[in-house]
Amino acid sequence: MNFTEKLAKISLKNRSLLCVGLDPDPALMPEKIGVFEFNKAIIDATADFVCAYKPNIAFYEAMGHEAVEALHETISYVPKEIPTIIDAKRGDIGNTAKAYARSLFDRFNADAITASPYLGYDSLEPFIERRDRGVFILCRTSNPGAADFQSLPVGEDKKLLYEVVAEKVNEWNKHGNLGLVVGATYPEELKLIRQRYPEILLLIPGVGAQGGELEQVVKYGTDKGRRRTVINSSRQIIFASRGKDFADAAAKAARELRDRINAFWR
């Protein structure tokens, strides 16, 4: 079963488009808890309400070897039916791109990853060619500086750069395993992308802490028939409480957000 099928299956079973971002931050976690222990409790508490988990590898790398080991453990611990997306935003050339594909897909065993488009097709090919895995390519990100390059008008017909990226990724999507990252903070852009490419996978970060309006995100970012949209929330779920009840609070936050998404999804 490939990534797209795995995602659709668990999304249907859990009635959920919600992805929980596993981005540990010792300053926001309960005291005296290890990274894996924290993630394990969050996974146990939320596994019935999600369609995917998305650890951002930067947080683990910043904490050093033990945290990177905890990421391995975390991915092994996630129930087999729930896909994991390592948010790595990698992009490099030739042999180096192959090395990243080995690292993320084989060593970490991620079902999907995020990648950066700037270096073009051959930098993405080692990921794309892993047909059973998913690849979400940065398109329109949710940060203030996104407009610096992504919103530049390009070429004769003045499409914006992010639109050209979406167009190219759609062309490259021969195996049906590609997706786009489009931030929740840009609902109009989300609408345009989803209308043009109803079949492509979409990963939408920026709901919650980053302020994306949920109703618009759901209406514009989903499609009716397919479960190919993943709406990510990290801090709002995993740091819902810093007390001993953090896992229960995460479960409650995940269930509520899942249900709010479903209420908007028609």
Place this chain on the structure above:
Amino acid sequence: MNFTEKLAKISLKNRSLLCVGLDPDPALMPEKIGVFEFNKAIIDATADFVCAYKPNIAFYEAMGHEAVEALHETISYVPKEIPTIIDAKRGDIGNTAKAYARSLFDRFNADAITASPYLGYDSLEPFIERRDRGVFILCRTSNPGAADFQSLPVGEDKKLLYEVVAEKVNEWNKHGNLGLVVGATYPEELKLIRQRYPEILLLIPGVGAQGGELEQVVKYGTDKGRRRTVINSSRQIIFASRGKDFADAAAKAARELRDRINAFWR
């Protein structure tokens, strides 16, 4: 002493614009040698002929924890006067960008890193604000797919995207610690960039194995007065021999390439 000064000082002392890429590959290394042991021998053999070392972190990550530890050891082992550039091509937003900055600058203790521009200014700010460190931002890369996005004509005056990236990076270069990555395989683009921005740091990969023409690279990519150009070669140096003489062969290859670069540099 900041990165730019450190680079200029060792470049003058070693009369070298050559950076050696420390990209270990067990299939090309001598048999039964560890990653750190290999790097150590290469560094011992080439330290008099280089202005910097550039490990690409992907190769270490692909080999797992022990290799990542070997990268730490390698960076500690490089003589203090020679700067290290971790080729990581990172780019992420907000807290995540800060996490990458901590990981690369504080945990690994790199003097400089490479980063990807697609997410815009705020994704680079945590790197840029480390005034003592260097940041090389991808501009025109040396791979075939680079043209997919980097060569798109942008805006009213039809500059190409990589030119706009260069322009922005130059604007952002308030602390004098920014550079551009421009592949050796595009000498005309290199010429244009160096002419427009004589003061900016340039990292030029793609000499040797990737086929860049050395004479043009040196003539177009350097400036007369300043030592702000770093010409990288990896495989041609470190895998010059796979036998017991690999370190001697690397020394010979590094010295020769340094001297060829100097012969073209007027």
